[in-house]
Amino acid sequence: MMLRVEGLTKTFDKFVAVNDVGFVIPEGRLTAIIGPNGAGKTTLVNLLTGRLTPDKGRIYFYEEDITDLSASKRVQRGIGRSFQLVNIFPRLTVRENVTIPVLSRTGGSRDLIRHLSGFKDVRNHVDHILYEVGLETSAELLAGQLSHGDQHLLEIALALATEPTLLILDEPTAGMNPKERQRLLPQLEKLVKSGSVNLMLIEHDMDVVFALADRIIVLEQGSLLVEGTPVEIQNNPKVQEIYLGGDLEDSRSHRQAQQNPSAGEKLVEVENIDTFYGMSQALHSVSMEVNRGEAVALLGRNGVGKTTTLRSITGLTPPKRGTIRLRGEIISGLPPHEIAALGVGFVPEGSRIFPNLSTMQNLQMPTQVIRKKDRRWTIEKVEKVFPPLQELRERKGRFLSGGERKMLAIGRALMADAEILLLDEPSEGLSPLMVRFLLDALIRIREEGITILLADQNLKFAYQLADRAYILDKGAVAYYGKLEDLRGKEEIVKKYLAV
Amino acid sequence: MGERLLYLAVVGLSEGMALWLVAAGLSLTFGVLRVVNFAHGSLYMLGAYLAFHFIRLFGGNYWIGFALGPIALAVVGYVMERFFFRRIYRLDDSFQLLLTFAFVLIFDDLVKFIWGPVHQSVPTPPILSGAIMVVGRPFPAFGLFIIVVGTAAGFALWYLIERTGWGALVQATATDREMASVVGVNVPRLYTGVFMFGAWLAGLGGVLAVPMRSLAPGMGESIIIEAFVVVVIGGLGSLRGAFIGAVLLGMFHAFGVTYLPVFELALAYVTMAIVLIIRPWGMFGVRE
């Protein structure tokens, strides 16, 4: 066996990220690990590569127990990895970037006196790798100046340069634009074909997964859900369940939805915005509208730009081009606190409540900085929507459970007298029961006339709350329309959302 | 013997409290703005001199200087944050440090330029000029005053940060700047406010130093290093830590001078090194 994992478990203060995961990977396979956000994929990688140490369980690489080896030792043993977020040496040239791992491979990195240029063999090897991934032309550029896609290629080149026998790629295509993907895929295929290295792939882009993988491991909420060939996985109802939220038959929320027709005037208008993180472009001319009183879903897999869209609206990551209007007034370019004061409430992924403040303080905070006369929301009213909070008034944020944090985060946004709530993955990592509760609460909030823009992978959740949907793919709007229309369009669902 | 120890403890406490007021501002500005302000000692010096100036101006009335000095410092703080530090938050720490160092040099000469190189001093306010018997030995009334003010400031700060709305804003911003801004906190303005407050505290430290110490250009350096040690011992950014750290250092000094005089010079640094090696994030700091 190349890799054998037994009962691997990792918890971050009470939250179980990876829960008793075990599997074996024989030689010569390309294994993909998939699963929704917060399923623990990256944590698993960190455990395998030695960035984290497990609480329980062992890892065997070619039957050697490597559980207690340092990261660098594991690399020397032949486990290479790339990172989800580009993790290169920005202010070194591309060649220098790749030279570092090659040197550590050849041991040359311990040479203190000879001039770098003297290492001809190293240089040739580096050039070869650059050629392999198709970066040979940009060898002398600073890595930081590369396009986002090329940075991902470099990321992979860095991993390759350690000459791994097992190469773990953590979402190599996340946030790439179509062109960049078109360049990356062949590279990966070439790698697989060459057979020189075993690949393990963490990926959301199902095109990639099914194009390459011959074995798939599905994680959900930290535990191994199923394991099998692509075909098995595709036809596995459980998998469909977690990706699409299972059966779409639940009329209750639809009645709710019908009751407030989306007749209200435009509240938020986004007009072809381009948003960047540093050098890499996350949004490509995205446009959308949200009318007062309606609930709109922003759908799509990970890294397609849902969060970025929300951040652009809040002003945390202002768009470089394009405009955003609130009630017809341009808000793009205003500082976040002013946008908040205008009635835009943001509930981020993972809630991000203030850990060292009490529930009460978390809720009161907006009211002290946003001064208004007639507020629609009071603490009492928030507690009516989220009764559990009543018991927790004095408890510090850091001691709240995931669900409680989520309620608090929504409450906090409401207390800022938000007219529109921007919810980022509200159902992520919550128990089904909690999800149901949250859903009801949000419906109540809608009835109060609050507009909702919801970014979620969980289609079911969206179906029950929202009227209209925008589907993002690769940083651009791929589809929009009424949600129930989606029911007919299985191919769209499959293409952009499902497995 | 017991009495002697008790007396030394009081002495140590008074020394610690004087240090605490300076360390508090340093810790606060670091905790929120993430800037290690080397110029904080110079603010202390400036506070002392401005107080001295006002006292002279108003016919030797200490309390006027006591009131005005720190306020004037808050104004200085405003200028520093608004027009200088605000431009460099995004930069590497080393540049922030360099900028604060530049302020140290400028302030030192500025003071020499305005008030001259000679030592300055003002008398203790009459009410506090005497001594009070502590376990049968005279102890400066002003020393006790410092203990009182220091403790009061300690509680006031604790209340301000833990119990008031503004404190909540400060904590929130310190922990998650982005979220603070999306719930409506005007972060840049809060930063200015915090920096001014830190300067005000340094000013208070300076004002309290005036009657007990002599004023001279460069008097800030020796303080800043000790305050710095205190903040590190207590844990960067932790006010409680700074408080305990200051008291601890004061005690160490009082007892050290009596029982281990050889180590007086090294004392602060030995403590600092030990803490850093055993528990780098300090007694009350949070692990990164």
Add this chain to the structure above:
Amino acid sequence: MIPAPRNHGNSAQGLGAGLVVTGIFIVPLVLGPFWQYLIANILLLSLFSLSFNLLFGMTGYLSFGHAAFYATGAYVTGMLLLADFSLIVSVALGTAAAGVLAVILGFFCVRHTKVYFSLLTLALGMMIHAIVWKWTSVTGGDDGLVGIMRGSIKIPGVFEISLNSLSHYYYFLAALCLLGIYILYRIVKSPFGLVLNGLRENYGRVEFAGIPIRQYLQVTFFIAGLFAGLAGSLMAPLEKTVAPSVAHWTKSAEPVMASLIGGPFTFAGPIVGALAFIGLKELVVRFTDYWLMVFGIVLMVVVLGFRGGIVGFINDHLRERRRLALREHP
């Protein structure tokens, strides 16, 4: 944005370096003792700053106690010379002593993240200062070591040159400084140096290139201490006195300033910085005793205007020019 570090030498630089070196050796023939002394100081600060910058600019670790090694070198050399050891032996042992200290202190320091590294170096550095100050019987306390003789270089029976005259000693000092600088240059340009750049750029990634970070840091810390020690060792006979101020944190601040003013991400930066640091002060004190203020203002300008320092600024400028040139005639 800080300008990118350029790791590639070119012929122009080589030529420049050559000119500077020749210049340095011609100095005593043209200029009087003061200028020899001043340039000797610039050389010492350059070496000191470069050793510091190996940790700071190259590896991203800001040491605040670097004077500890400088002082160790100075004191040990001073004591040995006072005990009538030969100059070369004294300097060698002084440097070695600093290296040993670096190994010991490094053991504690490299286990820390960058912020705590700075703090710990500060604390340890000031502990050394305290020891120097208090251990009067050995170090002479605050008066320091006085009356150090420079001695001479000799190969018994073959030749002997007394270095008592400043210009003789100047050559000795210049030669060793340049040697030290050259070795540091080679280290920066070596594979090891590239790994250090990697550590600066992306600490976490280096480990996944298969490199055990701590070992590398430990070695770097040792080298940095060693050459700081060499600078100190050469200083003692120059001044003929070693006082505790060489161990004080204000001394540790000098290489920080020199590096940042000159440009920490280029090899030449600290040298230019040392020149600017000493030259500027020498210039300013001729006009006013308020040199602190002038200095402060200069620092402020550097921080707010020219981050990357002088050399960085020039590099950017040149790169910009090159870019424009290319655009005009492709």
Add this chain to the structure above:
Amino acid sequence: MKKKGGDGRRLSGLNRREFLKASAGALGVGAALIGGGIGFPAIARAAKGKVKNPIKIACQGVASGPLGNNGDFMNKGALLAVEEINGKGGILGSKIEFNFRDDESKVDVAIKNARYFVDTWDADFLIGIDSSGVALALGQIMPDLNRILIVTHGSTNKYNEEIVFKKGIKQCFRSSVPLYQDACAGALVAKDFPAKQWAAILPDYEYGHTSWKLFKQTLKTLRPDVEFVADSFAKSGTVDFSSHIAKVMGANPEAIFSVEWGGELVTLIKQCQLFEVYKKVKYWMAGMGGAMDVLQGLGREYPEGLWGTTRYWFLYPDNPKNKAFVDAYHKRWNNYPSHNSESAYTAVHMIKQAVEKAQTLEIKELIAAMEGMQIDRPAGPCYIRKEDHQAVYSVPWGQIKHDPKYPFPILTNLKVFPAEKYYLHPPFTQAG
């Protein structure tokens, strides 16, 4: 704000005009910097009776940081002398040119300055120096510099014993009193006090340790019945003496001796007063308690009756010579001269006298002229002792008293001893 006149550059004062001029001139001087250095080995000196014109005197002292005022007083004293002499036609017809620099009381800075003065500025004499450490460091490189150095403040006895007497570096002189004034003379005063239990608070460096040692030795020989019950050494830069006071007072002394100085002495006395030390301790002796910066620093806060001395007391001797000096100084600088001013002033006059006697600038002959030289200085009649080149003159100890005539307290009930009695004499046997 200090007053300034004449050439502002030479004063530790900077006004806008000066600054603009400075920055404007910067470029030009940049060139001068390069040019200035070229040529000039040690200057070829003129034949007897005729010396080069101008004669250049360079001075350095602490002008920045907490001790900055020392350099200020020094600078002003020397400048006064220079202006007086030039006003009366200079030395053998040659004008004096004067230059002052801040040595930050750092050895390397001081040496750099000295090298600049001698080599580039072409100085003929070096004076100044506040720190003992710097005095020692500079003293031993005088042969290289081949100039005469007159230390005007740094008071370590090593300067005379090691550098001049043992090492025989004859270029080194001192125009101010050595620490015997604080320690040995102090003991001579102390011996008449009834107090038996002595304690001390001292700076934790050479000066403090040596002074205390000498004080104890001298007093013990004169008064075998005294005992020394406690001492506490405070690191330099101490701002809070509470712990030291607590420690010393814990031993219930009847008298306290201290050689803290400058701002730290001001702080110490303020804090002792707050601790009501002076209610219990009847006899307080401060080696630098009579220094002008301390008197002015404490002003009305200085408790009366404390004992103190200095290196020159501006009201002693009460003779025309001294009065003239004090008046001139006051007229010129609107302040009273400190010991630093007087000894720098005297140093310049020593140079004048020496040059006029030697009729040349040859170092050997100047040294010969200065050894044993008699000079009538504001501080009174004085001679330069041949063996160790120490200026020998008597300075009083006195008691602090407030006087409406002055904005600061003065010394009264002066106790003066012939310097020979307590300046330890080569080969430096103990006093007695």
